[in-house]
Amino acid sequence: MITPRFECSQTEESIIVKVYCPSIRAADVETHIDDTLFTIHVNPYFLRLNFSYTIVDDEQSSASYDPSSGYLTVILTKETKGQVFPDLDLLSKLLAPRPSQDAPLIEVIGQGQETDQDEETDDLVAQTNALSLSSEQEEILLAAENDWQLPQQVSLTADPPISTSLTQTYGFLNAYSGYFRHVAHTENEVNELGPDAEICTIRERRVKRWKHEDEKWDEEHYMADFADDEYIQELLLWENPSATDSSPFEFTEEEKLTLLNLPRKEYLADAHQTKGLYLTLVTVLFAYAYETRTTQGDSTPESAWTISSLVPAFSALDPPPYSAPTSTATSPIIPSPSDLIASLSQSYRRSLCFPLYRSLRLAEACRSDVASLLLLGKRAVLRALMKTKYILDHHEVYYVYSKIWVDDFCVWVQASASGLHSDDALCEMGTALRGLQVPKRSIGWDLEELEDATRQVQQTREADSDDESEEESEVARQL
Structure with missing residues (x-):
């Protein structure tokens, strides 16, 4: 599928999406609205936009295609009239998938897909938390229960994590x-x-x-x-x-x-x-x-x-x-x-x-x-x-x-x-x-020392130049 060129603008009541998709049949255009998501599909183009706020499909929404210019214009209704949708010019942000609610340290590549595995994930987390504690954790909990004063030492160096692979990552x-x-x-x-x-x-x-x-x-x-x-x-x-x-x-x-x-x-x-x-x-x-x-x-x-x-x-x-x-x-x-x-x-x-x-x-x-x-x-x-x-x-x-x-x-x-x-x-x-x-x-x-030395050399040269000028003037007067 090809991501077409597009641009977005807004009025008090609507979001206007203009999509450049030349040489298509208007009857084949498929659009879908789901809360903040808006998708357009017409072979060979596919566009999925994620807005900041909710849009709705009602009687005020419309779509029109101009074969001479190749632009498909879609008017979407804002759920809340007068609400300002930010960053409509940041196209990559509109194309990004919905923000994930999962834990960090994950990079999601490509279009995000919603799954029905939330309950299974919650069950897995619960089972993980129910696993037996390590001996070190048991010792810490036992110490806390008996108010033992365990020795503590703060590490002064931040050692990198141990890696078993020769190839390193970067970027x-x-x-x-x-x-x-x-x-x-x-x-x-x-x-x-x-x-x-x-x-x-x-x-x-x-x-x-x-x-x-x-x-x-x-x-x-x-x-x-x-x-x-x-x-x-x-x-x-x-x-x-x-x-x-x-x-x-x-x-x-x-x-x-x-x-x-x-x-x-x-x-x-x-x-x-x-x-x-x-x-x-x-x-x-x-x-x-x-x-x-x-x-x-x-x-x-x-x-x-x-x-x-x-x-x-x-x-x-x-x-x-x-x-x-x-x-x-x-x-x-x-x-x-x-x-x-x-x-x-x-x-x-x-x-x-x-x-x-x-x-x-x-x-x-x-x-x-x-x-x-x-x-x-x-x-x-x-x-x-x-x-x-x-x-x-x-x-x-x-x-x-x-x-x-x-x-x-x-x-x-x-x-x-x-x-x-x-x-x-x-x-x-x-x-x-x-x-x-x-x-x-x-x-x-030692930048300060180098700058001081440079100034001293300049001052010496200026003094020598002044002395030479005075000598030349004296010689000129004598002549």
Whole structure:
């Protein structure tokens, strides 16, 4: 079946769905309404939309087909008149299946199917809970009953789970493997794991990434950009229209087509995973902001390399978090300032040792761009992700990072990242980023000492230049 192009709009009383399905027989069109679900089937097209609120099929509902344009227009009645249906322009969200009510840690791929196994599942859960407790659990309960004071020790390290498989997973929610099996035979210049990309553990990936960053760090390059920053100042003055234009916008036809071609997935992540996704999103947006600012919105053949190099989750398959969890977080899913600093520190490090322009002030400007994007809400973030996806998809090697990360982020941001109807989570992160200061010590490489040394050299040169000018003036007077 083919998913047709479509668009949705609304009035006070109705939802209007326009579906492009040329060369069909109007008499063969089948529609069905079930609470919030609406389906259209006419060979070879099938469309299933999941709205935020209930729709009904009554006398005011209608459907008409225009053979000249190929558009089928369906008018659906709102159950509650005047109710505003949000996110009708987020096509991937409308195409997503109904949210599952089961436990998290599951990713549902494809169109969700309702089953009649709820009672069987409940019986299975009850039987599981009725099983005998382990000896350790029995000891704990017995201790509690007799008020014994068992010794307690808090683990100071977070050891990764034991795996019996040589192949490791990576990407969005660690859902992918096999994409780098033959990476040694490709021209993937950003891969920092070499031929071991498929078998490196999380800890090994991080160690290799840090080592590679230290090897690529160039003090002289940083000091040169710090001393002679004329062109960097031009980049700092440039305003990113994606991050500064707060007026409402409509997705272009090309963007709508991109949304339609995204995978149909439902992501059920726990709080720890969700926080990690938010932090990874920040690093991806930072790379996008850096690429956009340094090219002033006109991408180049090097843009895919720049983005892939600046995101640790791409080049080293090493996503956040990069710091130990803290008990001061106000939300189990929204990153704390310390979480954001730890993630941005990695982005700053990479922006100072890989691309052409290596400036801490440029990195600060990119952080400000990311904050502005987040404050503008999920549509602005989604557009930035789709631009990133476009750049990666058009590269013969780095498209792989779009497949294992950016595609899923485009779907997740629409329906999952900020709740059903709210941008509160994204705005909260944007507010935190706007007032954030990334300490230079968290980046490493003794940046303050290098900057002080550069200033001293500049002052010495200026003094010598003044002395030479005075000597030349004195000689000129004598002559």
